[in-house]
Amino acid sequence: MAPAHSFPVAFVTFSFNLHSALLLPFAVQGVLAGGALWGRGRRDESLADRLLGVFLVVLTLSVGQWLLGYAGWYDAHDAATTLMFYVPWMNGLAFGPLTFFYFRALTDQSFRLRGRDWAHFIPAIGIAALYPAAWLVDVGWHHLVRGEALPGHFGTKGALADWLQSLGWLGPLTYVSLAVYGTRTLRAYRAYQQYLDAQFSDTAQLRFQWVRRALLATMGAAALWLGFDVVQWLGVSLSFDELWFAYFGTGALIYYLSFAGLQAGSSGRPALLFQPAIAEATGLAGQMPTxxxxxxxxxxxxxxxxxxxxxxxxxxxxxxxxxxxxxxxxxxxxxxxxxxxxxxxxxxxxxxxxxxxxxxxxxxxxxxxxxxxxxxxxxxxxxxxxxxxxxxxxxxxxxxxxxxxxxxxxxxxxxxxxxxxxxxxx
Structure with missing residues (x-):
């Protein structure tokens, strides 16, 4: 009989089926595009590229949870299953700040994340940090050090993992965050269009129309998720197969954002120094005639x-x-x-x-x-x-x-x- 503090490791488990096979290209695209954007951002010193790269990776994590679930990781009852409970797969509180600061960095080459800006990411970072902390307590301390069996899901899940799954208030808070930051970004986008008319004679390559479309697509994906969540909040239990469509829609968003973001390199563009706070304070919008x-x-x-x-x-x-x-x-x-x-x-x-x-x-x-x-x-x-x-x-x-x-x-x-x-x- 194996000792209480050990369990088999089978991370190579991957069951191909219709659901996992359709999500796999989205996950691969998200990881590759996110890495490429981060690398280009490092090379070109582009904060916008790095932020979009992080956005894509965080978005890909949400699809990865359902992908690996359909690939058999939840049913493996080994270390792969344990991993499923201790990764922050869905961290929606990161999307709003990443979206807004991506637009800020895209339209102002002098913009850098400073002290007060980082405060916007505290909720997302805090939630993400809870998962490895829970693993250290449940698996690291109770299971590996003290030799206690993990109590949940066939010996693969600890008490703190159960607590993390009980944080139902994160869902509504995520939608509030998306609405606040989405509105703020759209308002800045409108002011940016006026800034272009006031500063440049040729604005075709600087309009960033795709950013507005991408923001609307992101809000559309959020609306899709909200629809599924409202149904469940009303007491209707949805199956994994029914919820899969929300993840497929998220995968389509990954494809769109990755292709659009990779095409939006900063080379060849004039330096942009748009600052929405100054534009609002000086009444920029009021100075622009229709x-x-x-x-x-x-x-x-x-x-x-x-x-x-x-x-x-x-x-x-x-x-x-x-x-x-x-x-x-x-x-x-x-x-x-x-x-x-x-x-x-x-x-x-x-x-x-x-x-x-x-x-x-x-x-x-x-x-x-x-x-x-x-x-x-x-x-x-x-x-x-x-x-x-x-x-x-x-x-x-x-x-x-x-x-x-x-x-x-x-x-x-x-x-x-x-x-x-x-x-x-x-």
Missing amino acids: TADTVSAPTALAAATTAATTAPEIAEWIPRLLQLMIKDEPWREPELTLADLAHRLRVAPAMLSKIINAGTGQNFNDFVNAYRVAEAAARLRDPAFRHYTLLAVALEAGFNSKSTFNRVFKKAKGLTPSEFLAEPAA
Whole structure:
């Protein structure tokens, strides 16, 4: 008879069946993508990549629990089964902070996790630490040192593992955390879009539309989980096979986040320094006019200079700005930023932003693109440029891509470049 403090080890146990086989690719993808993102983050000193890598690994752990369960680890009644009770497979309290700080790091290359930021991770770290602590007491002390048999699940589970499974309040707390951090991230995302319009003339590669889609997909997965949990809170017992679909949905989320995250490398992008707290404190959103309020062509700037609401110190800068735009044509440079233009005008970027906002009723992006659209429209009407392709016209006018050209041109003219070209000249 084996001594009381020993049990067989069979970690190689893996039973292939429909449920485990369908979850396995998700788990492999999550581990590989998480590792790749962490490695790229170390190489490129990208905190955003490292945070997304951690997010994927934590998400993969939740799928791993069901994967290994269907692979036979719960029924092995050995050390593999014991492991199932002492790993923090589901740590939903980590998802909210990881999501928010990933977005912060993605949009501000100077951002680093500091003292107060780490406080957001205390609940998740605390929950994760309970599992190895429980193993040390149940298995390490009571079973291996004192030689006591583990009391639960065929001699594989200790008393503290039972207590960990009784923490039912973690579920509702996880959903509250996701709602709070998800809302905070979406609000920061909206402010970031305004920051782009105020700072950059070409924003196509900086919009990070996939981040919004990824956040909505994550919230959708959380809603799926909430549906299953509500059913169980109402007293309906769901089988493992029924709950499996929630883990399959989580696996699909792993695939989407891993591919999108790996494609979102920081190389080739200008430095971003978006700070949502400062944007809110300075009223950035209030300074940004809506599309309906913007002026559609540079020729309307002269009227704006005499507006009664324009402060004298701002009004005196407007002719200098207009002269610079006409003489030097900086708008032909696709990567032109507010800081670049401010340097040429010899004025602080914040002051230039006020000059453009108050003097023209436009944000920086619309102001610069108005010149580009006017130039493109003139070339499209000029017979001397009939041999130019639309892409050639776009590049000559300062646009960085045809897709951006089409979007901005239609926003200003109400027609695509092709439709504008087909219309007879007025």
